[in-house]
Amino acid sequence: MKRVLVAILLIVFVISIAWVLQVQHQNQTRVLTISTTTSLYDTGLLEEAIAPAFKEKYGIELHFIPKGTGAAIQDAKNGASDAIMVHARSKEVKFMEEGYGVNRKIFAYNFFVIVGPPEDPAEIKGLSPVEALKKIAEAGRSGKAIWVSRDDGSGTNTKEKALWKMAGFDYVEVKEENWFRRTGTGMGATLNYANNVGGYTLSDTGTYLKFRKDGLISLEALVDKGEELINIYAIIIVNPEKFQKDFEGAILLAKWLTSREGQKIIGQFGVDQYDKPLFFPIVSVLEKKEEPIYDWILRYGLIEDGDKLTECPQRYRYQSSLTFFEVNQT
Amino acid sequence: MTWEYVLKGIEGAFEMIASLDVEVADIALRSIKVSGIATLMAAIIGIPTGVALGISTFRGRNVLRSFFNGMLGIPTVVMGLILYLILAPAGPLGSLKLLYTEMGISFGQMLLILPIVVSFTASSIESVEREIRELALTLGASRAEATLKVIREASAGVLLAVIAAFNRAIAELGIALMVGGNIFVRGGALNTRVLTTSIQMYVARGDIDIAIALGMILLGIVFVITTVSNFLQSRWVLK
């Protein structure tokens, strides 16, 4: 018996030491749980910039759960989160249509890049995204190039599917071809894989720049211009009629993200490390109608609502102090 | 591809450990705490269950024994997925509010390692059960005293079971990720990031040096715990 006692005491001892040493102030902190996408999360923007500033201001702790956009939406549907921060408009609309989400606000944008080996066997450098994909498919079919797809239902993957469609390919068919590789994982792992096999892939800027800067990959950004590559991030709040979540807190976050302070923090993140921002504030573009981005955002970031384009159609708005951008369709 | 980044990573890892990086220490301590609580709960539930299964001969015993044996190797991702679905607010146990909390990870890991504690305890009891019981009985012990003696004699095996359980808990990823969510806010009170989840995250992000540092810490913890338990055990046997 003595031995069992000693063993139990030992365990208790170890736990309590860990407990005491760990800085703990667990006094009724208000918490918002946000399901989000890996590409947004892995840059560090959320945890290193947004969470501390928001906590400082409102005392609310932001808990980010990174998943692919598809999984993040599922997470919210399971009632696990207060809001989602994602980048796949079609899926966002569906999420709201099903009654799970309300009050969509767009808060940042950047561009996807098509990256590939420096030798560029498909010769896509400088082409438009659609032309580039056509060339890659052609080179792929003649055994000269490899395309790497995340194929994980993420926002990046959703964008990729849309691009293939624009280029005249059926994603479901083309992904079965032998030059088309699917990783089914996050952006970082996919970049590593593409780097190892000398393939092309679609990446968000943030993750690509980070891996490139750390010398983990030698892939080059070959196509980084074109409206089709715009990547727009939105926050959608979980419908309070579906789940009893912290609706007010989530509204506060949406408001703060699109406030002057929030937008500034987003725009500055990563500048000191990469010499350029990883994300661009979206509000000023909308306010000042800065072309050509303004036009691209209208086309890729807004949703039709009768004769208007808006970030959140009337029927998906739930009473709050938020205001929504809208513009008449021309 | 060169090996340079690996060397750089190891170098960075040593620097980080040597300078006692607060964030790294916080994550390591959380791992110990969360898995320690899981182990404690599993021990409190599992040891009596294992003892009961080891010494008794009721009808369903073999079924239960094979159930726990079968659960020994359950993949942690499957366990994580099941727990996620159960603990999500829309799930059957959603009202417990355990999803994305430390307690949730502990709860999940407890379920994961319970079969280890039960099965190993039961087998260490069984391995001494007949001989020790009869010896105690013939030396004049009552049935209850004989049972107690059997448990005492099996205690070294039980300790081993508990250590193995802790090692499995602290080294698993699936539950910590899916039930814990790898939440981290600097200075936050309700973080759930542990060693395994942060290792996979930093690898995904390409921060190899931090990942290596955390990996070495994880190995270190497992190594120290195992060594200490081996030492205790040999002391007890040798005397």
Next chain:
Amino acid sequence: MIRLVGITKRYGETEALRDVSLEIKKGDVFAIIGSSGAGKTTLLRIISMLETDYSGEYYLNDIDVRKNQEDLRKRITMVFQKPVMFNTSVFDNVAYGLRIRGLSSREVESRVNSVLELVGLYELRKKNAKKLSGGEQQRVALARALVLETEVLVLDEPTANLDAGNVQMIEAIIKEITDDGVTVVMATHNLFQAKRLANMVAYLNSGELVEVGSVKQIFESPEKEMTKRFIMGETYF
């Protein structure tokens, strides 16, 4: 003192004992001989009250054992064929039965120490019993039983697989205690040992009791042909 009537014991299909009846008197040194698998251990386990699942009757000092097994068990102790050690020191091994009986620690200490002296293990009393040699373990097992000073001592092959020195020592101890009037029931392969130690002998064959008698009778003029053959065979080989 011990009276068995019509004892039958089955292990599934095998009948380990069939209709065994015998009587053991107080102060007897009762040896059970028989070839391997004859049922010696089974019989000793029944006498020691470690078995409950058998048919037949068993009386200890005219008390029905089958109805009072829990209370009576303290009166008999058995030394197993294969010694089992608790994972504790030699001293604690030997002290176990006394502590169970609620003796004061002073009394435990003096009794254990004197028994350890008797079996020549006093020097090793602090060592873990599991680390001892086979012969030493056999002596711990004997000491553990002796220290209890029970009315009946049951020994299952107490000297099997031991060297001559250990055999001599253990036989000397058994002689010494039987001179004090303790009843001993022992199983043995070794007919010479039976001759040296016992006053009564029972020959068991395939679960059946072939013949019981005094040493003199069994070894010099056995009634049954079977007994004769066994004794001749074992003696000459």
